[in-house]
């Protein structure tokens with residue numbers, strides 16, 4: 001199992017009245033691909049950061065790669081972090097850096113300090129960076145400066161980093177936000193092929209709900225820090241989506257969707273419908 005969360009809550013500071021994540025129970029198997037959807041502020045980024053061991057839960061139980069990361073020493077936890085890759089929503093690419101160097105930074109967790117410093121001046125494996133960029137049609141940018149790239153090119157450059165990493169869990173936060181619809185589909189396809197090829201888990205937050213439903217076998221809907229549904233895509237109805245994004249003041253629809261939804265694993269295991277009205281969907 002890549003990740004197992006049970007009753008996990010996360011708060012950014014003890015003084016804050018609200019949790020960013022509340023009572024999250026979720027299991028993600030090795031090789032599984034799932035999309036996180038939900039309105040702005042739902043907790044998608046916080047969940048990805050929690051999975052990436054960047055943020056510790058306030059309570060609940062959390063296991064990554066069958067270990068309890070927050071019970072380990074920081075050196076051991078660093079070892080676990082080398083097994084996963086987080087592609088953040090806003091890629092932290094140094095503007096004056098060459099693309100080749102920025103892409104090869106995906107190897108940093110596996111390099112010694114000396115290797116990392118040497119690679120800053122003489123890229124360690126430019127062929128790997130070229131091949132990764134080629135999958136996003138960016139091979140001609142290999143020696144361009146990062147600040148000479150368009151927003152969409154920067155986004156794909158950051159994802160090329162993921163391709164050169166050796167991670168077993170790929171955590172990707174809104175990878176398509178700067179891409180046109182054609183590039184968005186192609187990019188998603190590269191990410192999914194890569195995850196399948198290395199049997200890595202892929203957890204991807206998306207605002208493009210239709211792409212999520214078309215491409216991911218499992219969809220997790222988050223709202224106000226809680227999982228509203230966790231279901232195979234065939235069981236995610238338009239009504240559940242509408243309720244997830246409902247902006248009405250009463251806010252009752254999301255609760256209804258949660259009550260109606262199957263809450264289950266990707267293959268239907270552990271299906272425990274809190275309330276299921278046949279024919280609703």
Ligand SMILES: Nc1ncnc2c1ncn2[C@@H]1O[C@H](COP(=O)(O)OP(=O)(O)OP(=O)(O)O)[C@@H](O)[C@H]1O
Pocket residue numbers: 012013019020038039040041042043044045046047
């Ligand atoms: N650094 C922070 N300090 C305090 N609160 C934060 C911080 N980052 C996020 N939050 C809060 O945590 C909650 C979840 O935010 P998060 O960024 O995880 O949502 P999201 O679903 O990724 O949103 P979006 O789709 O807009 O990126 C929100 O209420 C947000 O205001």
